[in-house]
Amino acid sequence: MSVSDSTNVGQLAGDEARGDLPAPTATQRMRYSFKISLREPTTLVGILTALLFTYLILVPIISMLMDAGRVQFGDERRIGMDMGQLTLYYLNRTFLSPISSDLFWQPLFNTLSVSAGAITVSVFIGSILAWLVSRTNLLGRRWFATALIVPYMLPAWTFALAWTTLFKNRTVGGQPGWLEGMGFTPPDWLAYGQVPITIILALHYTPFIILLFGSALRRFDSQLEDSARILGAKPRQVAWQIILPLMRPALISAIVLIFAKCLGEFGVAYVLGLPVKFDVLATSLYRNIASRQTGVAAVVAGSIMLIGMISLLIDAYLVKEARRFVTIGSKGSMNRLTDLGKYKLLASGFAGLIFLLSVGMPILTLALSTLMKVPGQFNFSNFTLDYWIGTNLDTVALRTGILLTPDLWNAAWNTLWIVGLASLTSGVLGLLVGYVVVRTPVRPLSIFLRQITFLPYLVPGIAFAAAYLSLxxxxxxxxxxLYGTVFILILALIADQMPYASRAGISAMMQLGKEPEEAAQIAGAGWLRRMMTVVIPIQKGSLVTGVLLPFISGIKGLSLFVILAVPSTDVLTTYSLRLVDYHYTQAANAVVLIVAGLAYFGTLAAQKLTKTNLAEGLGG
Known part of the structure; x- marks a missing residue:
């Protein structure tokens, strides 16, 4: 507020006190407060960012939903209406027509059945591992606390390609799998479809259970168990009547998050489901987009989005309800480790087996497959480096090793600069959002920005990509x-990563008091200078977090790119998937190893720079 504004307010207050002027009404006070708030740069920045995210997040979703109810180009003759007219044709075709089973209902059933199986297996394995890591003297406990969450750091379709390398049969042609190369032909149900997809997703999302359930177990007071045992309760009664009710919110939250992740998972279902026409909602959406069925794709994408929103809103409700399930402790509360005794080696062996199945075997399989001329033959003469650095190979299109292929380096360059630029932009925007949410005097603006930047988290990636394609x-x-250009990828990535970036910015700004800024303001610094010399230097750690988390996620992401990328804008993930389609198994596996390495070591670097530990929580 300027000096003249202060003088006017003082004069008005004096006149009002003497009775010369009537007291201002509530509307006048509100109008005056709004006028003053508009003079604050924070409010102007907030309005601009709100408009930006409305266009980048809300408008694409609305555009996609509108496509479900309007005649699309090419369908005029079939529907008997002009393009753009309102119609229920696509809703009827998706939900009620003779082919609705193939378009929606069977993929929905497959999605639900795969999710239920993955949740059941991951809860069973993850609960045991969470208890062993959090509450026992497991051998190598600290190492397992980090090692068992490595599957979450790696792309899920890494394990799908490892599975096909081992179990692939002649159903889809191309090179045989290892088992077939050794004389055993796996049946289709083991090589493709629901069983392998369920197993892979279960192993990939088991870390959710370990992280969320294990975190709750670490906060559990051991004295409650001791009291129950003193009163005569048996171990089963202690587990079911004391521990489980207190752990239920964390466990259900993990289950809901796994379901939401399975709902939008594309890569695993594409690699293992396509050969036997086992469609889930994500692959059904991809098929409709690929066949230019825009209206039906909009209906399927809207359905995926609605289910995802409902599941994550349920999770938000359960997190709020979790406050009812608390124990009141003090300095006397204990988190005593259980002595496994003679079962210590057995328990460590179980944890080691899960690590071997979920990380060791897939990575080793992929690595060895890139060195084998003939799959499944382990004699020394069968190993070669040709698929990495060879020349004049006897393949139709890929004539050199993957490291000598220009397409790989183009995809790698696209990955680094597209994902890097999008992550840097989302990190800066996230800090600005945090600044506005915490500092602006206009509360509706603060609430709107908080909600609009979180919206992409409620929408599975493949549905969000469909929304961008629609707009x-x-x-x-x-x-x-913009389709076919890098701009659509950058914009989609920025919007898709805003939930992480904005939450990092809001959390950082809530911890920063106004005093440093006020001191700079008194010294004559304008808003932009205060941001560049005070706020950003102080919050550089949070800015790094807001950049690194989206970068790592973008490096291993597939669902967003598979819809929006074209060959000229290939990134590493879409390039590897293209090699899979061409049955260049060794080359595809090599690219996936590169992506997995970038994701894993990027996560470790992020933990070092931000001084966080993924083993202690999901973080951002």
């Missing part, structure tokens, strides 16, 4: 068609 596939006003 940017054609020219709209002054915005040209």
């Amino acid at each position: 940017f596939a054609v020219q709209r006003g002054p915005i040209p068609a």
Whole structure:
């Protein structure tokens, strides 16, 4: 507020006190407060960012939903209506027509059945491992606390490609799998479809149970168990009547998150389901987009989005309800480790076996497969480096080793600069959002920014990609068609990663008092200078977090890119999937190893730089 504003307010207050002027009404006070708040740069920045995210997040989703109810280009003759007219045709075709089973209901059933199986297996294995790591004297306990969550650091379809390398049969042609190369032909149900997809997703998402359930177990007071045992309770009664009720919110939250992740998972279902036409909702959506069934794709994407929103809103409700399930402790509360006694080696062996199945075997399988001329033959003469650095190979298109292929380096360069630029932008925008949410005097603006930047978290990645395709596939006003360019990838990545970046920014700004800024303001620094010389230097750690988390996620992401990328804008994930389609197994596996290495070591570097530990929680 300026000096003249202060003088005017003082004069008005004096006149009002003498009775010369009537007291201002509530509307006048509100109007005056709004006028003053508009003079604050924070409010202006908030309005601009709110408009930006409305266009980048809300408008694509609305555009996609509108496509479900309007006649699309190419369907005019079939529907008997002009393009753009309102219609229920796509809803009827997706939900009620003779082919609705193939389009929606069977993929929905497959999605639910795979999710239920993955949740059941991951809860069973993860609960045991969480208890062993959190509450026992497990041999190598500290090492296992980090090692068992490595599957979450790696792309899920890494394990799918390892599975096909081992179990692939002649159903889809190409090179045989290892088992077939050794004389045993795996049946289709083991090589493809529901069983391998369920097993892989279960192993990939078991870390969710270990992290969330294990965190709750670490906070559990051991004295409650002791009291129950003193009163005569048996171990089973202690587990079911004391521990489980207190752990239920964390366990259910992990289950809901796993379901939401399975709902949008594309890569695993694409690699293992496509050969036997086992469609889930994500692959059904991809098929419809690939066949230019835009209206049906919009209905399927909207359904995925709705189910994802409902599941994550349930999780938010359960997190709030979890406050009812608390124990009141003090300095006397204990987290005593249980002595496994003679079962110590057995328990460590079980944990080691899970690590071997979920990390060791897949990575080793992929690595060895890139060195074998003939799959499944382990004699020394069968090993070669040709698929990495060879020349004049006897393949149709890929004539050199993957490291000598220009397409790999183009994809790697695209990955680094596209994901890097998007992550840097989302990190800066996340800090700005945090600044506005915490500092602006306009509460509705603060609430809107908080909610709009969290919205992409409720939408599975493949549905969000479909929304972007709906908005940017054609020219709209002054915005040209962006499909096929890097701009649509950058914009989609920025919007998709805002939940992580904005939460990092909000958390950081809530911990920063106003005093440093006020001191700079008194010294004559303007808003931009205060941001560049005070806020950003102080919050550089949070800014790094807001950049690194989206970067790592973007490096291993597939669902967003598979819809929006074209060969000229290939990134490493889409390039590897293209090699899978061409049955260049060794080359595809080599690229996946590169992606897995970037994701894993990037996560470790992020933990070092941000001084966090993924083993102690999911973080951002």
